[in-house]
Amino acid sequence: MGGSFEDAFEAEFAALHRYLARRLGASAADDLAAETFTVAFRSWDRLDPSRPVRPWLYGIAANLVRHHWRRERRMLRAYARTGVDSVPADEEAAADRVDAEVRHRELAEALAALRPDEREILLLHAWADLTDSEIAAALGLPPGTVKSRLSRTRERLRNQLGAVGQEAVEAR
Amino acid sequence: MIDELLTTFRGEVAEPDRETARRIYALATRNPRSRKPHRRVALAVAVAALVLVPTGVAFGGKLASLFEGTPAPPDISTSFGTFNQMADLSVQQGFADRWPQVDVSKAHGVIEVQTPDGPEDMWAAPNDQGGQCWLIDFANDPVGHDGARGYDGGCDRQTPSSGDINFGDFWTYSHPDLKTVYGSVHVDAATVRVDFDDGSAVTLPVVEHLFLTSTPKDLKADSVTAFDAAGNQVAAFGTTHG
Numbered sequence A: 001m002g003g004s005f006e007d008a009f010e011a012e013f014a015a016l017h018r019y020l021a022r023r024l025g026a027s028a029a030d031d032l033a034a035e036t037f038t039v040a041f042r043s044w045d046r047l048d049p050s051r052p053v054r055p056w057l058y059g060i061a062a063n064l065v066r067h068h069w070r071r072e073r074r075m076l077r078a079y080a081r082t083g084v085d086s087v088p089a090d091e092e093a094a095a096d097r098v099d100a101e102v103r104h105r106e107l108a109e110a111l112a113a114l115r116p117d118e119r120e121i122l123l124l125h126a127w128a129d130l131t132d133s134e135i136a137a138a139l140g141l142p143p144g145t146v147k148s149r150l151s152r153t154r155e156r157l158r159n160q161l162g163a164v165g166q167e168a169v170e171a172r
Numbered sequence B: 001m002i003d004e005l006l007t008t009f010r011g012e013v014a015e016p017d018r019e020t021a022r023r024i025y026a027l028a029t030r031n032p033r034s035r036k037p038h039r040r041v042a043l044a045v046a047v048a049a050l051v052l053v054p055t056g057v058a059f060g061g062k063l064a065s066l067f068e069g070t071p072a073p074p075d076i077s078t079s080f081g082t083f084n085q086m087a088d089l090s091v092q093q094g095f096a097d098r099w100p101q102v103d104v105s106k107a108h109g110v111i112e113v114q115t116p117d118g119p120e121d122m123w124a125a126p127n128d129q130g131g132q133c134w135l136i137d138f139a140n141d142p143v144g145h146d147g148a149r150g151y152d153g154g155c156d157r158q159t160p161s162s163g164d165i166n167f168g169d170f171w172t173y174s175h176p177d178l179k180t181v182y183g184s185v186h187v188d189a190a191t192v193r194v195d196f197d198d199g200s201a202v203t204l205p206v207v208e209h210l211f212l213t214s215t216p217k218d219l220k221a222d223s224v225t226a227f228d229a230a231g232n233q234v235a236a237f238g239t240t241h242g
Helices: A005-024 A026-046 A055-081 A093-111 A116-126 A130-138 A143-160 A162-171 B002-008 B019-027 B040-052 B074-092
Strands: B106-116 B118-126 B130-140 B153-155 B165-174 B175-185 B191-196 B201-205 B210-216 B221-227 B235-236
Touching: A005 A026, A005 A055, A005 A093, A005 A116, A005 B191, A026 A055, A026 B153, A055 A116, A055 A130, A055 B153, A055 B165, A093 B002, A093 B235, A116 A130, A116 B002, A116 B040, A130 A143, A130 B074, A143 A162, A143 B002, A143 B118, A143 B210, B002 B175, B002 B191, B019 B118, B074 B153, B106 B210, B118 B210, B130 B175, B130 B210, B165 B221, B165 B235, B191 B210, B201 B210
Parallel strands: none
Antiparallel strands: B106 B118, B118 B130, B130 B153, B165 B175, B175 B210, B191 B201, B191 B221, B221 B235
């Protein structure tokens, strides 16, 4: 890890906050990011400086997000059902969002149906851009377990979104 | 196709602005007023408790509650104090929810478990929203640079929106072979059974609505089921329960 807490905050805060905001909305992201970096700051000088900080931070965040599983699932299901996503978006993106809405509502339903640990691994991969080994470090799992769960989750999503996926392919 | 869909789903969510970054940095790095040393007070108090309270409650062949009620040493109180400073700042800086204020004077030990790296402790104190705040630390670890202790903590409110059971796990680089599994139960429960992803399970006492255990790092807790004193299931939560 090597650097200062300030360096780590500068390097990781924005992306981590955005990851949390995509999952639970900007307001919850403020709280969860603050809690994540508070825990990190408190433990900073007890950490192994040779270890990467990124997976550790996302591990803290994942643990906090875990307390909001039901809320996240409710938000995803509400979006799937109503087409109104409670995660705020900027106006410029509205047109694109309408275009993608059907597919995204299907995806929201599929994400809501995932087991929480499957959703965690998938979204750390897709939204936080963590590698399999970084996810393994973040969640304290063997890398092989992450790899197999990610593969299984993607397969489940593919099956659930089959019809939607076919539409997307044909539209190209 | 999956990747494209995932990338575009909520892809318009923006990164936070500099002002948000500034206030969260200020919140996270807020130092307590004073730097308090160490742990010996806690150990002395714990030893005194062992002497003065010879009848610990037996649970599963192990003494489970001798630690319960141990007054928090200064560094733990300092840690709970940082919760309050965060709560104050969160109000000042416009966070959406008012964070609970901890009654630091009532901070006390709840559960101590033995790990290969020494005792791991869960401390708790009531908060002003009808719930409690808790903090977990390894007893033999040094105090952090901010004078506080603890690897993980949080607060409950009287009516938690997230259900009858909350649980989480964490590990730290300081204890790379261990994982801490902890949680809270918001119904009357005497024990919880934690089921892990390898098919194993462990039953733990619920003390002041909290539970704590330490496992090998590769284990992942899948679900928690709570039971009353008669052994009846009273709540369940996790990947197998939804």
